[in-house]
Amino acid sequence: MPAGSDRSTVDTLNAADLARDSGAAAVSAHGLVKSYGSVRALAGVDLEVPTATVLGLLGPNGAGKTTIIRILTTLLKPDAGSAQVDGLDVVRDAAKLRERIGLAGQYAAVDENLTGLENLTMVGRLYGEKRAAAKRRGEELLERFELLEAANRPTKTYSGGMRRRLDLAAALVASPPVLFLDEPTTGLDPRSRLQLWETIEGLVAEGTTVLLTTQNLDEADRLASEISVIDQGRVIAGGSPDDLKDRVGGERLEIRLADAAQGEVALGALASMTDDPPSAEGDLVRVGVRRRDGAIVEAVRRLDRAGIGVQDITLRRPTLDDVFLALTGHGAESGEADLQDAA
Amino acid sequence: MRRLVTDTLVIAERNLVRLPRAPELLLAFTVQPIMFVLLFRYVFGGAIKTPGYSYADFLIPGIIVQNIAFGGFVTALGLNEDLHKGLIDRFRSLPMARPAVLAGRTSADVVTNALSATILVITGLLIGFSFHTSVWEAIAGFGLLLVFGYAFSWVFAFLGMLVSTPEAANSVGFIAVFPLTFISSAFVPVQSMPEPLRAFAEVNPFTITVDAMRSLWLGAPAHNNVWGALVWAVAIIAVFAPLAVARYRTAAGG
Numbered sequence: 397m398p399a400g401s402d403r404s405t406v407d408t409l410n411a412a413d414l415a416r417d418s419g420a421a422a423v424s425a426h427g428l429v430k431s432y433g434s435v436r437a438l439a440g441v442d443l444e445v446p447t448a449t450v451l452g453l454l455g456p457n458g459a460g461k462t463t464i465i466r467i468l469t470t471l472l473k474p475d476a477g478s479a480q481v482d483g484l485d486v487v488r489d490a491a492k493l494r495e496r497i498g499l500a501g502q503y504a505a506v507d508e509n510l511t512g513l514e515n516l517t518m519v520g521r522l523y524g525e526k527r528a529a530a531k532r533r534g535e536e537l538l539e540r541f542e543l544l545e546a547a548n549r550p551t552k553t554y555s556g557g558m559r560r561r562l563d564l565a566a567a568l569v570a571s572p573p574v575l576f577l578d579e580p581t582t583g584l585d586p587r588s589r590l591q592l593w594e595t596i597e598g599l600v601a602e603g604t605t606v607l608l609t610t611q612n613l614d615e616a617d618r619l620a621s622e623i624s625v626i627d628q629g630r631v632i633a634g635g636s637p638d639d640l641k642d643r644v645g646g647e648r649l650e651i652r653l654a655d656a657a658q659g660e661v662a663l664g665a666l667a668s669m670t671d672d673p674p675s676a677e678g679d680l681v682r683v684g685v686r687r688r689d690g691a692i693v694e695a696v697r698r699l700d701r702a703g704i705g706v707q708d709i710t711l712r713r714p715t716l717d718d719v720f721l722a723l724t725g726h727g728a729e730s731g732e733a734d735l736q737d738a739a
Numbered sequence: 740m741r742r743l744v745t746d747t748l749v750i751a752e753r754n755l756v757r758l759p760r761a762p763e764l765l766l767a768f769t770v771q772p773i774m775f776v777l778l779f780r781y782v783f784g785g786a787i788k789t790p791g792y793s794y795a796d797f798l799i800p801g802i803i804v805q806n807i808a809f810g811g812f813v814t815a816l817g818l819n820e821d822l823h824k825g826l827i828d829r830f831r832s833l834p835m836a837r838p839a840v841l842a843g844r845t846s847a848d849v850v851t852n853a854l855s856a857t858i859l860v861i862t863g864l865l866i867g868f869s870f871h872t873s874v875w876e877a878i879a880g881f882g883l884l885l886v887f888g889y890a891f892s893w894v895f896a897f898l899g900m901l902v903s904t905p906e907a908a909n910s911v912g913f914i915a916v917f918p919l920t921f922i923s924s925a926f927v928p929v930q931s932m933p934e935p936l937r938a939f940a941e942v943n944p945f946t947i948t949v950d951a952m953r954s955l956w957l958g959a960p961a962h963n964n965v966w967g968a969l970v971w972a973v974a975i976i977a978v979f980a981p982l983a984v985a986r987y988r989t990a991a992g993g
Contacts, residue, residue, distance in 0.1 A: 505824060505828060509761050
C-alpha cells in the first residue's frame with residue numbers, strides 16, 4: 397500500500413505543512429488539448445496543484461472540467477499537451493500512476509447489488525491486496541465514513557449521501573496521495589454536503605492533494621486554496637477564492653422596498669455604504685457591500701432613518717453565474733451545453 | 740499475467756455474488772428458458788416433423804443453444820449499465836489488468852450458463868427428452884455448450900461496450916440474435932426451409948453447434964460438426980475478445 401496509510405502516525409498538520417513546504421507540484425498540466433470529433437473540449441489547459449492543497453476547477457456544464465479529470469486519471473489520452481501526476485506522466489506511466497490516484501466521479505460508482513463492505517473489498521483486491529487485508533481496510537474506511545452500520549446492506553438501500561461517501565471511501569482504499577473528485581457534492585442535501593466537505597478538509601490536512609471540479613462557488617470557496625475558472629475548454633481566470641470574488645465584485649444586498657416610488661431616496665441613503673453606485677429597478681435595490689458583517693443591520697438602520705419601508709432584504713453571495721458574467725460577459729448557462737455529452 | 744487471473748476472479752465473483760440479489764436477472768436464467776421449452780414442445784411441437792426423433796429429443800439441444808445466446812443479453816445490459824453508472828470508469832482508474840473486467844464477466848457467464856443449461860435439461864427430461872449416447876458424450880456435449888456460450892459472451896460483451904444505451908444494446912442484440920438462432924436447425928430441420936434461408940442456416944454457427952450437440956446427445960451423424968463448432972467458438976473469441984477489450988480501453992462513462 398502507498399505511503400498514505402502510515403501518515404496517520406505523524407502529526408497530521410505537520411505532514412501537510414512539510415509536503416506543502418517542499419513546493420513540489422503534485423499535479424501539473426501543460427497545453428492539454430482534446431477534441432471529440434469536430435468539438436474542441438479542451439483548447440490548451442495549463443494547471444498546477446502544489447502538494448497537499450486543493451485546486452478547484454470551476455465552470456459550467458460542458459466547460460471541459462470532466463475531460464481534464466479524465467485525462468489526469470488516465471481514462472482519456474490528450475490529443476496534445478502533457479501532464480504529470482505525482483511525478484508520473486499520465487500517458488507514458490499510466491499503469492503505474494493508477495496505483496497513486498483515487499477517483500470519485502460524478503456518479504456514485506458503486507455496485508448497487510453489492511454491500512458497502514463488498515464494494516470496498518473488491519476495490520482493495522483490484523489494487524492487489526489479499527482478501528483479508530482488503531476487507532480490513534474496507535471496514536476501517538466504513539467506520540471513518542460512518543457507514544459501519546450499513547456495511548452489510550446492498551448499496552441500493554443507501555441514501556444518496558451514503559452512496560457518495562462510499563464512493564469517496566472507494567477512492568481512498570489505497571490511500572492515494574492525489575485525489576480527483578468530479579463534482580463530489582452535486583445532488584447532495586446540505587447536511588451531506590457539509591459532511592463531505594469536512595472529510596475532504598481532513599484528507600488535505602493529512603497531506604492529500606485534491607483536484608476537484610464544481611459548479612458551486614461556495615464549494616470552491618470553502619475547499620479550494622486556488623481556483624481555475626474553466627470556460628469552453630480554457631482556463632479563463634485563476635487565483636485564490638478571494639482574488640476571484642474581488643474580480644466579481646463581492647457580495648451584494650438586494651432590498652425589496654415597500655414602495656417602489658422611494659427607490660431614489662433609498663439609493664441616496666445607501667450610497668455611502670458602497671464603492672460602486674447602487675442601482676434601483678422598480679422596487680428592487682441592489683447594493684454592493686464592502687464587508688459582509690453587519691451589512692444588513694446597517695442598511696436597515698439607514699433606510700429606517702430615511703423613513704423607507706422594507707419588504708425583504710437579502711445578502712446575496714456571488715454565484716457561478718456572476719463569476720461568468722464578470723469574466724466572460726455571458727452567464728454560466730450559456731456555456732456550451734452541447735459539449736456535455738461529449739465531455 | 741498473475742494479475743489478470745486474480746483480477747478476473749475478483750470481477751467474476753462480483754458478478755456471481757450480486758446475482759441472487761437481482762431477482763429479475765435470476766428469472767432470465769431460470770423461468771424464461773423453461774417457458775420457451777414448454778412453448779415449443781406443446782404449442783409448435785405438434786406441427787413440426789423431425790424425422791428420426793421425437794420433437795422433445797430434437798428440441799432440447801437446439802433450445803439450449805438458443806437459450807445461451809439469449810442469456811448473453813444480460814451480459815450486454817450489465818456491462819452497459821456499468822458503463823453508465825461510472826463503474827467502468829472506476830475500474831479503468833484502478834491498477835488492474837485491462838481485460839479483467841470483461842474476462843471476469845464472461846467467466847461468470849459460464850457459471851450462469853451451466854445453471855440454466857442444467858435447468859433446461861431437467862425440464863427436458865420431464866417432457867420426454869432422453870440422452871441416446873454414453874455419459875462421456877453427454878458430458879462432452881455440456882462442455883461444448885459452455886465453450887460456445889463463453890464465445891458468445893464475448894460478442895455480447897463487445898455489444899455492451901459498443902452501444903450508447905441499454906435500450907440500444909437490447910434492440911441491436913435482438914436484431915442480430917433472433918434471425919441467427921431461428922434461421923438455424925435449433926427448432927426445425929433446415930430441409931424444411933426455402934432455399935436461400937436453408938443456405939444461410941447450413942453455414943450458421945448455430946446450426947453447426949446445434950448439430951454437434953445432437954450428435955453428442957442423440958448420436959445423430961454430425962460429420963465434422965463437433966470440430967466445426969469448436970472452431971467457430973475459438974474464431975468468435977479470437978475476433979470479439981480483442982474488439983471488446985479495445986472498446987473497454989477507450990470507453991467513456993456517463
